[in-house]
Amino acid sequence: MEDAPRIGPEKIIRRNQDGSLEYLQDDLTVEEPLEIRIGGKTLVTTMRTPGHDTELAAGFLISEGMIRERHDIAEISAADDNTVVVNLGPRVKVNWKDAQRFGTISSSCGLCGKTSVDAIRQNFRDIRAANVRIGVDVLLSLPDKLRGAQSDFARTGGIHAAGIFDANGNLKIVREDIGRHNAVDKVVGCAFLNGILPLDSDILLVSGRASLEIVQKALAGSIPIVAAVSAPSSLAVEFARESNQTLIGFLRPPTFNIYTHVERVILQ
């Protein structure tokens, strides 16, 4: 055991294709707790990749149904590296008893303590029928555009991306996070803070799977079309069907699957 190599705190050992070994500086995806405070009180602590924290906080509040309009937030700012303080508008009431369920949310969790899927859906506006349609060529162009806009993914491979595109396939917002739900909160929060919510003519593309919370957060932003590079879950499909959202999975050009509300995709 005396001869066993050791790894310093910032180093890793990599085994290469040819079997050789290297000591490398590794660039891990950073995961740190963000505390979201309403006034002086902690609402939630969530594990996230630092960056765009006020957007994440705003997106979280929207996604939880706590705020809807831009004026529902009077002030939002970073108090320090890992704390965002939000002052809500005078008409917004926080149910602190209900909010206790948040506790600390891990980077892989976007749906802690929710009681039922129907209850979630009732928090949000319905998506209007076929308010937007996109062509197959536009759909097939999205994954490359998202990858091209990502900064960290290539470096570490451990990060999710979420992008908002218009119906012509133009990328409007892209955000990354170790938690896929955080990446979606960040794009929705960004739209909110810039006054461009609802995103009711747009498409959300996520780099991984489409779980229930992704589709739910898209609904919170009134996004009618959700596309994912990997598989959707059965609950995500059920939710999208009921909430009138188009759900596309395994978007890996030239192939994809459409799970719900195909009427928004121009197939011919």
Added chain:
Amino acid sequence: MEDAPRIGPEKIIRRNQDGSLEYLQDDLTVEEPLEIRIGGKTLVTTMRTPGHDTELAAGFLISEGMIRERHDIAEISAADDNTVVVNLGPRVKVNWKDAQRFGTISSSCGLCGKTSVDAIRQNFRDIRAANVRIGVDVLLSLPDKLRGAQSDFARTGGIHAAGIFDANGNLKIVREDIGRHNAVDKVVGCAFLNGILPLDSDILLVSGRASLEIVQKALAGSIPIVAAVSAPSSLAVEFARESNQTLIGFLRPPTFNIYTHVERVILQ
């Protein structure tokens, strides 16, 4: 819009490589709520892929530090398709106030409401130094063995797998779930119910990323080596370093990275 195709409740539309369209029966990964009851009281509702539910419940209790020894569970059984009832041994006390934070846990969450990483680590026995060592050839053989033992992955692509291997690379347990943390709870719970905990000479391999909760659940099962097909998070690396666990990421033969405690890998 009149001519737009429609999708029936069990169908999807698939666009093939050649651009042709097909209506297919899709086999989605099922995600349903499992209620875990202690006596007559609900402890937690967790979203999971049905199957091996008593193992999932046992693994969850171990991972939460609520039980340690086989006799801590007097009785465990499925009350119906989506409910497991556990009767704890006479000396086990449940802190219900603390347990309220669980609420409903999504399929992507394995660490809801935890207060701090240090607090988590203190719940469990330390891993003994270098109690097991594995060769590079054994390590490189694991991903194929795990994939070979998976049933659902090839069909839907939306499911995680966790496998327990001994130091010779023999697969002891494999479980699948839409939530990666559930798959780990299931393998640890299976070992517990079969009286083979602690797994202190074994290796855990997970099909996706290694987030903090994966390494933490491995520690709950006293597993000294954790390998992942994708990236670890920074907190997972930090946790593994402190808890004396070997953490391997991007295990994609012939390459891999070692992040912590390389002394358990025989590199030459």
